[in-house]
Amino acid sequence: MNALVFDQQLRYDTQYPEPEPAESEALVRVSLAGICATDLEIVRGYMGFRGVLGHEFTGTVVKGSRPWRGRRVVAEINCVCGKCNMCVSGLANHCRRRTVIGIEGRDGAFADLIAVPERNLVEVPAALTDEQAVFVEPLAAAYQVVKQVPIEKRMQVAVVGSGRLGLLVAQVLAATGCRLLVVGRNERTLDFCEKHGIQAIAVSQLVPRGDRDVVVECSGSPAGFDIAAQLLRPRGTLVLKSTYAHSAALNLAPVVINELTVVGSRCGPYADAINALARRQIDVESMVSRRMPLSRGVEAMQMAADPRYIKVLLKIGG
Ligand SMILES: [Zn+2]
Numbered sequence: 501m502n503a504l505v506f507d508q509q510l511r512y513d514t515q516y517p518e519p520e521p522a523e524s525e526a527l528v529r530v531s532l533a534g535i536c537a538t539d540l541e542i543v544r545g546y547m548g549f550r551g552v553l554g555h556e557f558t559g560t561v562v563k564g565s566r567p568w569r570g571r572r573v574v575a576e577i578n579c580v581c582g583k584c585n586m587c588v589s590g591l592a593n594h595c596r597r598r599t600v601i602g603i604e605g606r607d608g609a610f611a612d613l614i615a616v617p618e619r620n621l622v623e624v625p626a627a628l629t630d631e632q633a634v635f636v637e638p639l640a641a642a643y644q645v646v647k648q649v650p651i652e653k654r655m656q657v658a659v660v661g662s663g664r665l666g667l668l669v670a671q672v673l674a675a676t677g678c679r680l681l682v683v684g685r686n687e688r689t690l691d692f693c694e695k696h697g698i699q700a701i702a703v704s705q706l707v708p709r710g711d712r713d714v715v716v717e718c719s720g721s722p723a724g725f726d727i728a729a730q731l732l733r734p735r736g737t738l739v740l741k742s743t744y745a746h747s748a749a750l751n752l753a754p755v756v757i758n759e760l761t762v763v764g765s766r767c768g769p770y771a772d773a774i775n776a777l778a779r780r781q782i783d784v785e786s787m788v789s790r791r792m793p794l795s796r797g798v799e800a801m802q803m804a805a806d807p808r809y810i811k812v813l814l815k816i817g818g
């Protein structure tokens with residue numbers, strides 16, 4: 501089959517072996533996939549992953565148990581054991597023996613076919629287009645912020661970083677009625693915020709007042725971390741949404757001095773994301789900058805790293 505493979509180097513492979521689904525797994529024919537920062541990080545060496553990239557996708561089940569066959573699906577990316585202490589205590593996303601689609605120990609979705617545990621499958625309602633469905637995974641991660649840190653009306657909140665994830669987090673937060681400010685570097689994405697009635701400011705214009713109750717850091721850079729800390733009031737909450745390639749450079753002094761609460765945040769609830777997309781509460785369509793065929797996947801990955809593009813999608817098959 502065709503696949504975008506990372507193995508020391510990123511390459512498009514037309515002879516990659518088709519996945520053989522295990523007993524409890526389904527085979528999904530991928531129709532559309534999204535490139536995110538994690539994919540770009542993996543190519544730079546993050547997680548030491550080797551294999552087919554991609555974890556944001558939608559497709560149709562071609563092989564599996566009868567109820568799933570022919571259904572249009574998305575999939576939870578954490579493939580878990582169901583037996584360890586984390587799984588048993590309801591924290592399956594933290595399974596001690598997990599593999600993660602396209603990130604850790606398991607081939608991903610930038611390919612014609614992918615094998616996925618059936619327990620991970622989530623049906624896509626007819627109300628959602630493929631282009632919306634491909635955002636379910638990252639949007640769920642955005643909803644995880646409000647699951648972990650309850651946001652009330654009139655709270656002073658900021659998002660640092662106006663990239664792919666930052667724009668999703670900003671839209672989720674805006675819907676809570678909080679007083680929201682997005683801080684970013686990219687004109688294009690700051691315009692996106694303004695168009696959606698979200699106050700946005702270029703980082704070069706920012707004068708942090710230390711008055712924010714909650715700041716969500718989505719930039720993934722030590723500079724973004726510093727800005728987030730400056731925006732927060734004493735005893736405020738700093739939510740970290742992205743991993744840092746150079747975490748040694750983080751200045752943690754403000755965390756101690758201002759007694760900040762730091763919350764790490766990763767994967768989130770698919771149901772919330774699907775509901776919001778079906779009700780058209782979150783605009784993902786205008787985030788799509790390019791749609792590229794899988795055969796041009798290497799080029800598509802370069803585009804995704806270019807700030808002129810927000811979301812780059814890969815069209816697979818058909
Ligand atoms: Zn992602």
Ligand SMILES: [Zn+2]
Binds near residue numbers: 581584586595
């Ligand atoms: Zn487990």
